[in-house]
Amino acid sequence: MVRIGYTLMTEQSGPRALVRHAPLAEAAGFDFAVMSDHFSPWLESQAHSPYAWSVLGAVTQVTERVELMTYVTAPILRYHPAVVAQKAATIGLLSQDRFTLGLGAGENLNEHVVGRGWPPVHVRHEMLQEAVEIIRALFGGEQVDRVGRHFRVDQAKLWDVPSRPVPIGIAVSGPESVRRFAPLAETMISTDPDERLCRAWDSARGGDRKVGQLPVSWGPDRDAAIKRAHEQFRWFAGGWRVNADLPGPAGFAGATQFVRPEDVAANIPCGPDADPVVDAVASFRDCGFTDVALVQVGGDDHQDGFFEFARGELLPAIRAKLG
Numbered sequence: 515m516v517r518i519g520y521t522l523m524t525e526q527s528g529p530r531a532l533v534r535h536a537p538l539a540e541a542a543g544f545d546f547a548v549m550s551d552h553f554s555p556w557l558e559s560q561a562h563s564p565y566a567w568s569v570l571g572a573v574t575q576v577t578e579r580v581e582l583m584t585y586v587t588a589p590i591l592r593y594h595p596a597v598v599a600q601k602a603a604t605i606g607l608l609s610q611d612r613f614t615l616g617l618g619a620g621e622n623l624n625e626h627v628v629g630r631g632w633p634p635v636h637v638r639h640e641m642l643q644e645a646v647e648i649i650r651a652l653f654g655g656e657q658v659d660r661v662g663r664h665f666r667v668d669q670a671k672l673w674d675v676p677s678r679p680v681p682i683g684i685a686v687s688g689p690e691s692v693r694r695f696a697p698l699a700e701t702m703i704s705t706d707p708d709e710r711l712c713r714a715w716d717s718a719r720g721g722d723r724k725v726g727q728l729p730v731s732w733g734p735d736r737d738a739a740i741k742r743a744h745e746q747f748r749w750f751a752g753g754w755r756v757n758a759d760l761p762g763p764a765g766f767a768g769a770t771q772f773v774r775p776e777d778v779a780a781n782i783p784c785g786p787d788a789d790p791v792v793d794a795v796a797s798f799r800d801c802g803f804t805d806v807a808l809v810q811v812g813g814d815d816h817q818d819g820f821f822e823f824a825r826g827e828l829l830p831a832i833r834a835k836l837g
Contacts, residue, residue, distance in 0.1 A: 515837045516799040518829060519546040519807035521585065521727065522573070525555035526746060529564040529572075531814040536573040538818070540580045542825040547573070548585035548616065548727070548807045553592065553624040556749040557770075558763045562813070567601050574608040582613045585727065585807065586685045586703060588620025590638060591630050595645035596670045599652035606676040616703055616725075617646060618685035621758050623766075632759070639694060640664065646682065646698045653679040683725060689714055701725060712802030723805060726798040728791075729782050731811040732820045732828075736785030743782050743811050744775040750782070782811070788823075788831040799836055 520539035522532045532549070539547055551566040566584065573582065582605070589598040602615040619638040626632055633641070641664045648667055651658045655675045660667040683701030686692050692711060696702070696718035704711055705727045712724055729747050733739035748770040749757065760766050783790035791808070798806045810820040 516795060516803065516832070517545040517805040518795070518832055519548055519580075519583075519725075519805060520544040520824075521807045521809040522547055522549040522569070523809055524550045524552055524562060524564055524566055524569065525560040526562055526811070526813050527817075528562050528814075529569050531817075532564070532569050533572045533576060534814075535817050535821075536580075537576045538821045539824075540577050542821040543829045544580060544824070546581035546583065546805065546807070547577070548583045548725070549573070551584050551587045551624075553627050555763060556623070556757075556766050557746060558767070559745045560813075567605070570605050570613075571608055574605060574612070577612075580612070582609055583683065583725070584614075584616040585725075586616040586618035586683070588618055588625060588642075589645040589649065590620055590641040590664075591625040592620075592628050595648040595665060596652060596658075596667055598645070599649040600672055602649070602680045603653065603672050603675045606678075606680040607674060611676055611678055614681045614683050614701060615649070616683040616685070616701070617642065617649075617699075618703070619758070622761050623757075623763075626761055632761075635758070639691065642684075643694060643698065646684070646695075649682070650679075650698070683723070686711060686715070692718060707798045707801045707803065709801040716802065724803045725805040725807065726803040727807045727809060728794050728798065729809040729811055730791050730794075731782055731784040732786065732791075732823055733784075733812075733816065734786050734819075739784040739786075739811075740775050740779045742816070743784055744773070744778045747782060747809075747811050748773040748778050786823075788828045791828060792831050792835055795832055796836055 552563045589595040605613045619642045622632040644662045657671040681700045683703045684695040684699040685703040692714040702715045702724040731739040731743035749766045
């Protein structure tokens with residue numbers, strides 16, 4: 515059975531709207547909710563990027579059932595890993611053990627803002643591995659002192675930690691990152707329905723949770739839904755290697771200037787019908803993913819109708835056809 519989540523997309527909604535969306539997603543029947551952790555939107559047309567951790571704290575208090583996850587936080591430049599550990603432990607307590615800390619090596623888009631440059635990918639992966647080891651140690655509640663290649667931790671101790679350490683998920687993009695990070699996490703994260711990633715993760719970990727993400731542009735008018743997806747989500751077609759390195763919304767606008775609406779529609783289910791979304795979710799399920807978080811493209815004015823569609827048609831169709 516594949517579990518279906520909802521994405522609280524910080525790049526396309528403000529903080530009050532996101533807190534409003536969370537209980538509506540829970541009431542609609544979604545199993546979990548993930549939240550992006552950005553300093554900037556991908557494109558100026560998205561027009562938002564509130565601080566994810568403040569929003570998450572509020573979301574823990576307006577929801578009761580859904581699991582929560584960052585999708586994803588980069589603990590390498592903008593945040594020190596000790597600070598990430600403290601934030602995650604606090605959200606774990608506020609949510610009463612409903613939170614998973616999703617981590618990744620980040621994007622230049624968000625991390626360059628602290629003025630420390632943008633390391634090459636092998637260095638980012640070294641930094642992420644070291645950061646995860648620090649976070650794990652702090653989750654144990656003991657004092658941590660460490661001088662590593664990339665981070666120093668001096669007499670750090672978390673005074674409020676959940677009795678059950680917060681689970682960790684890590685975003686992976688290929689065999690090398692699976693080999694490095696599978697031993698360090700309970701959950702695999704990827705936006706690509708790639709069977710090879712799932713097989714490699716299962717070989718290393720043994721059937722853990724694997725969470726994918728699928729953008730959809732639901733709306734009664736398919737042409738309008740395609741137009742909205744093109745305006746706000748054409749960056750999604752760039753792939754991880756491109757998306758990780760571009761420095762800002764202007765770069766993404768330039769890199770995607772020749773992406774056509776029909777190109778976006780070929781990759782993102784658009785319009786009023788449930789079947790294309792069910793088929794896209796099935797592609798993740800067939801690759802071995804256990805969970806898929808949907809992104810409804812568009813800001814606050816495009817979410818309420820989607821929740822009604824999800825409750826009445828989409829989620830029942832997914833569960834009836836995919837188990």
